Amino acid sequence: MAADGTLLTSTDHHYREGLAEFSLGPGFFRPESRPARDLSVLLARHQKARATQPLRWLDLMAGCGIRALRWGLEALGSDAAETELWINDGDPDRLPLIQSNVQALGCSTRLSAEAADLLLYRSILQRQRFDFIDLDAFGASGSLIQPVLQALRFEGLLFLASTDGRSPTGHDRVGAIRSLGAAARVHPASWEMALRQQIGLVARQAWLLGHGVQPLFSFSEGRTFRLALRLLRQIPAGDEKKLGLVARCERCGAQRVQPLLKLSGWPACHCLEGQGRWSISGPLWIGPLQEEPLLQQLIADAQDLGLQQISPVTLRLLRRLQADPGDCPTVWPTDELASRLGGGGPPALGRLVQALHAEGYRASASGVMPAQVRTDAELPQLLQICTSLRGEGI
Ligand SMILES: C[S@@+](CC[C@H](N)C(=O)[O-])C[C@H]1O[C@@H](n2cnc3c(N)ncnc32)[C@H](O)[C@@H]1O
Ligand SMILES: [Zn+2]
Missing domain, CATH: 3.40.50.150 (Vaccinia Virus protein VP39)
Structure with a gap:
């Protein structure tokens, strides 16, 4: 071989x-x-x-x-x-x-x-x-x-x-x-x-x-x-x-999901007014993986x-795979989170998942791709939690 x-x-x-x-x-x-x-x-x-x-x-x-x-x-x-x-x-x-x-x-x-x-x-x-x-x-x-x-x-x-x-x-x-x-x-x-x-x-x-x-x-x-x-x-x-659509703003990194059955307009992302643009994928499976x-x-x-x-x-x-049911399709690489915080090392994935749980969010380390976090937290909250982990020196 x-x-x-x-x-x-x-x-x-x-x-x-x-x-x-x-x-x-x-x-x-x-x-x-x-x-x-x-x-x-x-x-x-x-x-x-x-x-x-x-x-x-x-x-x-x-x-x-x-x-x-x-x-x-x-x-x-x-x-x-x-x-x-x-x-x-x-x-x-x-x-x-x-x-x-x-x-x-x-x-x-x-x-x-x-x-x-x-x-x-x-x-x-x-x-x-x-x-x-x-x-x-x-x-x-x-x-x-x-x-x-x-x-x-x-x-x-x-x-x-x-x-x-x-x-x-x-x-x-x-x-x-x-x-x-x-x-x-x-x-x-x-x-x-x-x-x-x-x-x-x-x-x-x-x-x-x-x-x-x-x-x-x-x-x-x-x-x-x-x-x-x-x-x-x-x-x-x-x-x-x-079955639904997954949207991601290429500029601010926000992600949104909508089932086709309840499709409505897309809310604003986190960019300053008018600057963001959703890239939309689907229809695709938005249920558990x-x-x-x-x-x-x-x-x-x-x-x-x-x-x-x-x-x-x-x-x-x-x-x-067993540790991550893949139940929500909003996933961020920890590298992306670090770069959105202006550089520095990525947050420790395990600690980030714990911190998200402590704040009442669903979260897991993605079982599909390495160094990615799956969570239903929105990006500003996710970045805030990353910032407080940095404050704790993690
Ligand atoms: C990825 S390989 C299979 C490898 C094998 N399952 C393994 O685990 O080692 C794909 C095989 O499909 C066969 N194949 C490709 N197209 C096919 C078709 N339309 N019908 C039947 N066999 C096909 C090829 O001859 C090739 O041997
Ligand atoms: Zn945006």
Whole structure:
């Protein structure tokens, strides 16, 4: 493996991850996507442990087949009889490799080399629905969201990746209109905005079908944006309020959020009269990003499995996400707060969160981007609290 994160491409490379030992082949493989694969295993285990019926799982863009292999070994183990693993990669040259990697699994496997949309539409027509779909796509996965949702069972799980960072982070505004049907503006919490855009897109697609989605967890390292969601038969009452607009004044840094359902004019920001200008992103998801109780369960399971199966990086990620439900989308980098105070070091994040709580605000260290504070305090109050921390020498 390349410790520096470069792609592994040697043909006969033998690789270990979790309980799996397998060949990588000449195609795409990123060792540093390990947290996503660990989380895929934990989600699969979570579902299997609660299943009352046979399960069907789909690794839709399988690469060398590592996710399905790890599902088989680490989520099913000896209890594999009733589970079907469908393993697909659009590149037919990958099929022999996948075949040899998963041949020892004790469960029923169905291998294919089809374009993802064809496989999904056929499954929909044949009413073969999946309990879990892992869609680890290159680029944007937008056009596949509709068939993926239709191919999922109710209460089924979707783990979705997108590597299109430019559109949802506001660096390709035309692209965002095309691929998300939304305005995307540059924002310091760019990874979070991208995740919220993506969840908003999936929610709207599910709502078109009359169904709901429950975001389970969302994270990024700035390159790939990953979401796990549960498909719900019904749209939970009031969920439409979780779609909205996020506004940020580029000049004074003020942030505001409005649900689409109650959209009204934007109040003045904190700039001197007339000088401020809101940059507005959305519609995007303004509800929670993480489901805390589920993360708690995944952490407990990860700890039981131990560090060979679930890497320390994954465990740290889970703890970060669990500590920050992502319940309000107003997030500021501590560096920005420091520079708005005229320089000096940024406030200590933990202490800032405590001070915000003491003043009655909601606050957490962002689990999505480092060195950012999430709070419902408005910027002047937030800066005031930072100033008093400075006064205390913190
Ligand atoms: C990001 S890689 C998958 C990596 C793998 N899941 C892992 O964890 O190592 C994406 C894979 O999707 C396949 N692919 C790309 N477009 C596809 C499509 N439209 N249908 C099916 N497979 C596709 C590629 O051949 C590639 O192997
Ligand atoms: Zn302003």
